[in-house]
Amino acid sequence: MNMPSAFLFFLLLSVMFSGEMIAQVSAYDQFTIVVNDKCMLSTNTSPSPVSMTLSTSVAGSAVSPVSNSNMYIKVTSIVPTGSTRKITAIISNGTVPAGTILNLISAPCTSINSQGALGSVVSTPITLLKTSDQTIVDGIGSCYTGLSTTDGYHLTFTWQPDQTNYYLINATPVATAVTVTFTIASNN
Amino acid sequence: MKLSYCSLLLLVIISSPGGLVSAQKDNVVETPVKVSIPSVSLVGFAGSNTHLTNIAGKGAEQIITPSIRDTTWLNYSSIVDEKSANVISVNINSGNLPAEVVVKLNVGEDVGAGAGTMGKSTGKITLSEYPQAIITDIGSCYTGQGTKKGHPLTYSWEWPSTYDVNHPSIDNIEVSVIYTLTAGK
Known part of the structure; x- marks a missing residue:
């Protein structure tokens, strides 16, 4: 050449x-x-309420714990590299009736219509508080849960008497309204 | 390169469905939870020698005979509103109790197997056809269900000294006693 x-x-x-x-x-x-930083959350039930009644039909027995599992939380999340998000819950309005406890737990995200880093659920029920946000799902990366009614993180509310404060329970002629607020937010 | 760019774009399109974007704060959702506590007033029995029926709208019925020696346990569940307390009353409903025979009922205090504001026993009474309060100031509570839970009930029969307690007709005495849990005044 x-x-x-x-x-x-x-x-x-x-x-x-x-x-x-x-x-x-x-x-x-x-x-x-x-690819914007995305984080969105919705439920299948809102704004229709989760309803529960505490009662017993057996003389001598305590009012029985009651559960409601109608609700799924749906999430779409795109995170920056190396960061994760969590879903938290707090009582933002109203008060859980005296002498009772309102607990919440999430099942792992349903698999049929979901993809990505769906995180892990907190495995023991939290007792919902007015004073602080508590984590129910953590380690969420870039993912989506699916959109159908039964897609997402399946929540179970359990309402039960507080044994040591049982004497504080009052019969209520009208239902008590409590608002639970869920937030998906960055861990960083 | 081109393929992975397309699939990423597709992922973003798929994962941003229109229905979710409308909320003002996308990362927050509120859920109303409605909780109700109806009032509860249930009374029942436990024990080895109880002939019991529930009478709708009236209470719990026990058939007693002179041969009853064992303790019967009165169990109850109560949920009241903040201004009220429940009362348990007892009366003879029916039976063939001879006029000269007296049945006394001793009501012990709750033995502490449940929780809440338990009622207070009024002690010993003579049963009559008129309702008498035997447990008062019952708040929101439960006694537990079964024997050795709740308040012990013991019956004692008193005969005139001239009465022939070996007479066969004594075995036929049966008295229906009704316990009702109602809102106190």
């Missing part, structure tokens, strides 16, 4: 190489614009 043809070959190579570089940079730019 003589000198001019070697130069031409080198020039051709560098043009091809730089062309490839431009294409890659352009694709990378679009990627960062499209």
Whole structure:
């Protein structure tokens, strides 16, 4: 190969190489614009309420714990690299009737319509409080739970008498309204 | 490169369904929870020698005979509102109790197998056809269900000294006693 043809070959190579570089940079730019940090949450039941009644039909027995598992939380999440999110619950309005305890637990996300890093659920029930958010699902990365009624993190509310404060229970002619607020938020 | 870019874009499109975007704060959702506690007033018995029936709207009935020696246990469950307390009353409903025979009922205090504001025993009474309060100031509570739970009931029969307690007709004495749990005044 003589000198001019070697130069031409080198020039051709560098043009091809730089062309490839431009294409890659352009694709990378679009990627960062499209994949926004996303985090959305909804339920299948809201705004219709979760309803529970505490009672007994046997003389001598305590009012029985009662559960409601109508509710699923649905999530869409895209996280920045290395970060995770959690779902927390708090009583944001109203008060759980005296002498009773309202507990909440989540089952792992349903698998049929979900994908991604769905995190792990807190395995023991939390007692819902007015004063602090408590985690029910943690370690959520980029994922989606699915949209149908029975997709998502399946929640179970359990309402029960507090044995040591049983004497504080009052019959209520009207149902007591309590608002539970769920938040999906970053761990960082 | 191109393929993975497309699949990422597709993932974002799939995972951003329109229905979820409408809320003002996408990362928060509120759920109303409605909880109700109806009032409860249930009374029943436990024991080895109890002939018991529940009478709708009246209470619990026990048939007693002079041969009853064992303790009967009175179990109850009560949920009251903050201004009320329940009362358990007893009266003779029916039977063939001879006028000269007296049945006394001793009501012990709750033995502590349950929880809540238990009622207070009024002690010993003479059974009559008129309802008499035997346990008062019952708040929201339960005694537990079964023997050795709740209040012990013991009956004692008193005969005139001239009475022939060996007369066969004594075996035929049966008295229906009714216990009712009602809202106190």
